[in-house]
Amino acid sequence: MDLTLLYRGPLASCDYDCPYCPFAKRRDTGDQLRADRAALERFARWAAEQSGDRLSVLFTPWGEGLVRSWYRRTLAELSRLPHIRRVAIQTNLSCRTDWLAEADADTLALWCTYHPGQTPYDRFLAKCRDLGERGVRFSVGVVGLPEHLGEARRLRADLPEHVYLWINAAEAHTYTDAEADAWTALDPLFPYSRHPHTSAGLPCRTGESVISVDGDGTVRRCHFVRAPLGNLYDGTYRAALRPRPCPLAVCDCHIGYVHLETLPLYDVFAGGVLERVPAAVPPSGPVDLPGPGAVGAAQV
Numbered sequence: 001m002d003l004t005l006l007y008r009g010p011l012a013s014c015d016y017d018c019p020y021c022p023f024a025k026r027r028d029t030g031d032q033l034r035a036d037r038a039a040l041e042r043f044a045r046w047a048a049e050q051s052g053d054r055l056s057v058l059f060t061p062w063g064e065g066l067v068r069s070w071y072r073r074t075l076a077e078l079s080r081l082p083h084i085r086r087v088a089i090q091t092n093l094s095c096r097t098d099w100l101a102e103a104d105a106d107t108l109a110l111w112c113t114y115h116p117g118q119t120p121y122d123r124f125l126a127k128c129r130d131l132g133e134r135g136v137r138f139s140v141g142v143v144g145l146p147e148h149l150g151e152a153r154r155l156r157a158d159l160p161e162h163v164y165l166w167i168n169a170a171e172a173h174t175y176t177d178a179e180a181d182a183w184t185a186l187d188p189l190f191p192y193s194r195h196p197h198t199s200a201g202l203p204c205r206t207g208e209s210v211i212s213v214d215g216d217g218t219v220r221r222c223h224f225v226r227a228p229l230g231n232l233y234d235g236t237y238r239a240a241l242r243p244r245p246c247p248l249a250v251c252d253c254h255i256g257y258v259h260l261e262t263l264p265l266y267d268v269f270a271g272g273v274l275e276r277v278p279a280a281v282p283p284s285g286p287v288d289l290p291g292p293g294a295v296g297a298a299q300v
Contacts, residue, residue: 005055018143
């Protein structure tokens with residue numbers, strides 16, 4: 001079986017203070033951190049034992065995982081297993097990068113977000129250059145707030161051309177066409193993020209070849225549909241894997257709508273769906289969105 005898993009344990013603490021994030025500067029207690037470590041190590045043991053399957057894993061913690069040793073160790077260890085096709089994590093890149101020497105750079109990848117005002121620009125850029133020198137696959141992104149535009153332009157100019165700079169539409173922000181054009185000039189795929197995608201009744205890979213897993217092992221089709229499909233550790237989820245339409249009115253987060261079969265994003269990101277790395281540098285110019293229309297403003 002080829003299976004993609006989005007894992008989100010109980011970790012909810014972050015070392016940044018972004019005003020648009022509810023988990024900014026939150027501190028987990030010692031007990032909460034120990035519980036998160038135990039849950040992650042249990043998941044890692046399970047993944048290591050699934051040698052008969054081909055697994056791809058994206059860690060999507062509410063907080064910042066890579067400042068914790070157990071996330072760094074888990075990514076490095078999983079990357080070296082032959083049945084793991086890809087292991088990736090969403091990160092603000094505030095951690096040190098020397099641990100990557102222990103990982104298989106052909107398997108591990110990073111989805112990095114630059115948060116202006118939270119870290120010195122030169123420090124973040126130096127870490128991106130270090131990733132490149134190590135041969136690590138990564139993308140870099142910025143939340144598309146008006147006050148971030150100048151820094152995003154600077155980052156696009158300083159990053160190597162082959163490194164994809166993505167822009168997430170800011171939650172509750174409505175973009176004029178002129179504003180959207182400015183962001184699209186940096187990220188030709190920004191139109192996919194600008195508006196939520198109507199999804200009710202449409203085919204989606206989640207619940208069939210893509211699942212969401214929490215710290216207790218509860219399996220759901222994705223992070224945004226709460227109905228459980230079973231449990232990872234007792235195997236009850238397997239009987240529930242099948243094609244199924246989306247039950248939600250709209251899908252407004254990249255880690256959700258990338259799996260909609262009505263969008264061409266599996267082709268756009270072929271080989272890099274989890275880390276948000278396109279198969280080729282996106283061409284400049286407007287993007288034609290196939291399928292149903294869009295409504296409202298997109299969520300980060």
